[in-house]
Amino acid sequence: MTRRAIIVGALLFTAISIVLSFAVVKPAKPIIEIRGEPLVKISGDGGGIFDVVILNTLFTAWAVMAIVLVFWLLVARRRSLVPSGLYNLGEAVIDLIDGFCASIAGERNGRRFLPLVATLFIYIAFANWLSLTPVFNSVGFFEPLGAEEHEFHEDATVFKGDGISIISFGAQDIEIEGAACETLTGEEAVHCRETAIEHATEGKVKEGEKVGLLVPYLRGINTDLMTPASFAIVSVLLIQYWGITSLGFFRYASKFINFKGPLDFFVGFLESIAELAKLISFSFRLFGNLLAGEILLLVMTFLVPLVSVVMVIFYGLELFVGAIQAFVFGALTLVFASLAVSHHGPEEHEQAEPEASAHH
Amino acid sequence: MTEPRKPKLRPMQGFPPSVQLIGIGWYVAICIILGVVGGVFLDRAVDTKPLFTMLGLMLGMVMAFWGGYLQLKEVLTTIGSGKRGEKQ
């Protein structure tokens, strides 16, 4: 085959696919939900604060934990029938992270910080990469559109009624004007939403079809704010713990509450604000990157559906961003921890040196 | 290694690596879809709603990635030996 024939064939295939995707295979728009959706409702319906539900991100977190545990248990069994390739992989990864910790925090402290940093890096990297596999965000159950507060969504799709509910060719997207009903409460709100739903779905829903949306069983865990926030809370609490056990409670507290003078007091106050800001910045950095990546991938995939060449570029970007965010989370935890256990200021160095060897 | 017991099936041997990669993509997608469809059918028969679907999903995923990994190793060794033999 000549090169020209291949290029012409590829262009023709692209053109035909674009035409097919807009005319024949009209896929539905992806419906983007910011919050995690409940899979099992133990008490309440997922709307209030104290409702106990199992979200799909929680279920995915359990699945990712199981996968990570199985993988690293297989790595750690070196004296059995498992081939030695996995053990080399595990050793290389842990060696890399250990060298990184030692290079930033010093020998002794590096070994102390290694478990948290390695866990954060490995778990977040696994979770981010697993959320790019085909099973995520695609298989789930059908949630019908209702008029109650927790069942109401602004966008929905029309599903075929029986058989396996797949979003079929030529599926209709339905947009419901729910904005007018937000100021009402109680019965009036339900009635208002019902009329809005009827108004939006008239003529578009045939016999045996249902209106609702797909709630996926598996959803990337860092797209829900709770997971990055929990990582951030653990990191910040452990940093404080390490600082207190290294320096002693009063010396560590004197970084934040310092009565030596007005300027020192102000600096200490700013330091404590910075500690709280670490919570927010850790969680929002991971959450924002991953959520934006998921929305970007969904939108790009369904933009021109059969010709997903553009999506491949963003897929590569998401692979890269997932790994980088995991590395950045671990590295920033390490840097802040090594700052927290260090004695600050050159005027304290003479007294600090003999005490440092006595500590731990 | 000892002598091979039977020759390995290599259905895509003559094709260039790009065509072999198309095969891997379709294989992964079909494995996952068959796993999910099988799970849903078992759910319809036994009426346990999400259990068999998820098991089918997991099984489909494991088969897809394991088979995909084996095929990818094939493709990578083809590319590697090709590079060492002649400049492609």
Next chain:
Amino acid sequence: MVALLAIGDEGLRFIAASLAIGLGALGPGLAIGNLVGRAMEALGRNPEAQPVIQTNMILGIAFAEAIAIYALVTAIMIGFVF
């Protein structure tokens, strides 16, 4: 005034979300460009220190990008949640 009334609620929401991410990405863009430029300069001056420079550059980029991510999350919340 009449033009503002004609835009309506949904239009203002779109304008707010676009402004949030558009203006919010200016600062981090300049910051990351500056940072990487200085890192390249330092790398050219001392190529042996490449791992140290690269690691610290990635950390600095993460700090600067976090600001852009705050703006992005605000834009997404305006667009989808409020």
